[in-house]
Amino acid sequence: MAKLKETPVKPRQNPLFRRSLPCAPRLFAFSWTWLTFFVALWLSWHLLAKFDFGYPLLYQHTSIKQTIDTYAPQNRYKHDFETTTDTERKALFHHIAQAVQLPPDKALKKLKAIHYTDSQGNTIPLLRTPELLHLVDVSYLIQRLNAIGQSLALIWIGLTSWLLLRKRCFPNRKQATLILLAGLGILGIFLISFGPTEVFYQLHRWIFPLGHPWFFYYQDSLMSTLMAAPTLFGWIALLLLLFTLAFFYIAQQIFKSQACI
Secondary structure, three states, X not given: OOOOOOOOOOOOOOOOOOOOOOEOOHHHHHHHHHHHHHHHHHHHHHHHHHOHHHHHHHHHHOOHHHHHHHHHHHOOOOOOHHHOOHHHHHHHHHHHHHHOOOOHHHHHHHHHOOEEEOOOOOEEEOOOHHHHHHHHHHHHHHHHHHHHHHHHHHHHHHHHHHHHHOOOEEOOHHHHHHHHHHXXXXXXXXXXXXXXXXXXXXXXXXXXXXXXXXOOOOOOOHHHHHHOOOHHHHHHXXXXXXXXXXXXXXXXXXXXXXXXX
16 A cells, blocks of 8 residues: 655644734633723713814714704794804804713703804803703713723723733734624624614613603704704714724734734
């Protein structure tokens, strides 16, 4: 019988889990990836809040201005908002966006102080009582999310320190991307299945106290008109995702030398 020749087994050129450092359990890789993502999301929220969530840019390049010009004259409770200038509208949104970042008692005080000037020179409060109640609820929500964000940041610091001290490798870019794509893909399928608007409304039903207002027709609310809700929130969500991914990959790049290769 002819002697069989041995064929050397060639290693994969770019194996997904090849490493030079000891690899942490995959649970830690999964946890570090999503912790980094949520901390990046929290940081992105605060960064965008400093710039009014891009409202000045979105005002110029989306349908917000047209929504105000169309529905402000139809408002049942306030008049002459359509006579306000673009600069005034951006300033009003700025005051709302900054107020809801504050604790509820301080937020309410600032929200009550927001006014616009009509064509006769009269000063008119922008927000009605139901709108004030809703925005105070938003302030409560943001405070709770901030507490969660701070907790996640501490956990992230702890896990990152553990990985460094134990000289464990971090998930590389391919691993992290696959982990994120799996989660975001499931979320995308969920949104497509039920529709972004319906998901948006259902989240409001779950989050805000029963009986508290959160839905406002344009004809009843200058707040909704000013924001062209919920269209504006879709754009803000997209900006949040883009900034979050940028922060995420910056963090991943920082630890690139410690990543599995």
